[in-house]
Amino acid sequence: MSDTEAPIRPERKATLRLGQRELSRLSLAVVLVVVLGLLYGGYRIFLGFKSNRDVVLAQDNLHTLYNAMRFYSNDYDGKLPPAENWSDAVSGYLSGSTSRPGGRDAYLTGPGDGEDIHYVYNDLAAGYNFEPPAPFGKETKPDKSSNIDPARLPLLIERPGAALNAHEPIPPQTSMQNEAELGKLLSFPHGSDNPDNARTVILYADGHIDIVTRKDFKD
DSSP states (O other): OOTTSOOOOOOOOOOOOOOHHHHHHHHHHHHHHHHHHHHHHHHHHHHHHHHHHHHHHHHHHHHHHHHHHHHHHHHTTTBOOOSTTHHHHHHTTOOOOTTSTTGGGGGGOBOOSSSOEEEEEEGGGTTOBOSOOOOTTOOOOOOTTTTSOGGGSEEEEEEETOOTTOEEOOOOSSSHHHHHHHHHHOOOOBSTTOTTTOEEEEEETTSOEEEEEGGGGOO
16 A cells, blocks of 8 residues: 555444433433323323213113102002103102202203213103003003013113103013114213213113113114
């Protein structure tokens, strides 16, 4: 090598070097992603807790309304109230609760994911007779619903934004066709953003309560 010839330096591979500013921005982005993930997870947990609480309140409302209807029936020959003014008829048989604001009428309204929930009464349950058949030889007035099994006769269903005294025909659950018709009438206001597991609560004429999901009515 001559004295004037420059030494050959080894070829350097390209490398990514981050300055302090870039590192700070990257760290901030990572922190934001983690925080947003935690907030979203916490929000989902909150929604799940609220949905469960709302279902419990709906069960309490419907249980209380059923008892009020039974008390009403004791004063009206064992029969359920007429459809046109059912909530007005049973409100006088509701007891105010010291643990819930709104007095006795609070049982006619429940919380959901959006607007308040009211209850829709089954036209087929209007005048349903809880009393056993009269003894042989004693005349009784015909009862249009006496032949329906109360365990299969929906009494109240939930519906967001429904008016007080809302009512409509709801078929007894005696066939797959009637089950499908019921599914079309339901709103599923608890966990409503879940396409399969959104829930609703149904009160039947024998007093039992069902909690059903959207997927229960899918083919």
